[in-house]
Amino acid sequence: MKHYLTFTEEVKHALGNRLPVVALETTIISHGMPYPQNIQTAKEVEQIIYHNGAVPATIGIMDGKIKIGLTNEELEEFATSKTVEKVSRRDLPYILSTGKLGATTVSATMIGAALAGIKVFSTGGIGGVHREGEQTMDISADLTELSRTNVAVVCTGIKSILDIGRTLEYLETQGVPVIGYQCDKFPSFYSRDSGFRVDFRLDVPEQIAMLMKTKWELGLNGGIVIANPVPEAYAMNRREIENVIVQAIQEAKEKGITGKQVTPFLLNCIKQMTKGKSLETNISLVKHNAEVAAKIAIALRKIVDVK
Numbered sequence: 001m002k003h004y005l006t007f008t009e010e011v012k013h014a015l016g017n018r019l020p021v022v023a024l025e026t027t028i029i030s031h032g033m034p035y036p037q038n039i040q041t042a043k044e045v046e047q048i049i050y051h052n053g054a055v056p057a058t059i060g061i062m063d064g065k066i067k068i069g070l071t072n073e074e075l076e077e078f079a080t081s082k083t084v085e086k087v088s089r090r091d092l093p094y095i096l097s098t099g100k101l102g103a104t105t106v107s108a109t110m111i112g113a114a115l116a117g118i119k120v121f122s123t124g125g126i127g128g129v130h131r132e133g134e135q136t137m138d139i140s141a142d143l144t145e146l147s148r149t150n151v152a153v154v155c156t157g158i159k160s161i162l163d164i165g166r167t168l169e170y171l172e173t174q175g176v177p178v179i180g181y182q183c184d185k186f187p188s189f190y191s192r193d194s195g196f197r198v199d200f201r202l203d204v205p206e207q208i209a210m211l212m213k214t215k216w217e218l219g220l221n222g223g224i225v226i227a228n229p230v231p232e233a234y235a236m237n238r239r240e241i242e243n244v245i246v247q248a249i250q251e252a253k254e255k256g257i258t259g260k261q262v263t264p265f266l267l268n269c270i271k272q273m274t275k276g277k278s279l280e281t282n283i284s285l286v287k288h289n290a291e292v293a294a295k296i297a298i299a300l301r302k303i304v305d306v307k
């Protein structure tokens with residue numbers, strides 16, 4: 001299995017010496033943000049992880065390998081390529097065996113991180129059950145991955161392009177704890193509240209590390225969602241963004257967008273309709289998640305040797 005992975009020297013050294021490492025995804029770069037904000041944010045997020053005392057490992061697929069850690073040139077390629085594919089668990093064998101360029105979603109990044117021995121992963125928002133998912137069965141592979149792969153995902157909840165209530169029900173069924181980091185409410189990405197509560201609130205990284213250790217020592221395989229709300233100063237009005245989302249979903253329906261195109265299509269519509277305002281919020285929350293993830297990775301290294 002391991003021969004499908006390649007590491008940068010830095011990440012290899014960090015993992016070999018039990019230094020705290022934080023995984024990062026590439027779909028957020030290739031399909032989640034426009035150029036050049038995507039590459040700027042990718043680099044800044046890595047810097048934030050260094051400044052907080054951990055080592056970043058951005059994960060992506062190139063030349064038949066899952067790369068654990070990317071050079072600046074490789075990051076640039078993900079940020080600018082017009083042919084980069086969006087890769088979830090289903091797409092991994094095809095993209096690897098054909099040697100194509102593949103940006104990893106939350107599900108594929110979790111797989112790469114777990115194979116590499118990385119337990120903490122930072123992103124923006126995870127996928128979920130789409131609105132009307134009970135009819136379309138459009139349920140992100142991120143959720144099934146969270147049910148089986150031992151990685152904690154620091155995120156700002158999910159965008160309300162999704163059905164937040166059903167997503168939380170699904171996570172409960174699959175045994176995935178949803179932790180609020182210093183919050184009681186489950187955030188809805190652009191705003192700090194979704195109308196739903198988190199399962200459990202924890203206020204310090206050490207408590208989260210203890211929960212991770214406990215879950216996995218018990219053999220309760222699967223991920224953990226750590227919901228970290230957008231900083232107050234960047235939060236958007238829930239009603240304002242809801243109108244935009246309803247319009248975006250309508251447009252996707254009219255254009256007959258389905259499958260893995262749905263999420264990138266909606267993200268792009270929202271970006272255009274809010275004229276860059278949503279992008280600023282997006283960038284701010286991604287940076288905040290990186291900081292919290294670094295702290296959790298450090299706390300985890302201090303308490304145990306979690307396998």
Ligand code: PSU
Pocket residue numbers: 025027028031032088104105106107124125126127128139140141142159189259260261262263267
């Ligand atoms: N949600 C966001 N931004 C993103 C994504 C989701 O707010 O960039 C990306 C992530 O990579 C996530 C993926 O794993 O979309 C989910 O896609 P789908 O809904 O097709 O499973």
Ligand code: MN
Pocket residue numbers: 138139140141259260262
């Ligand atoms: Mn889908």
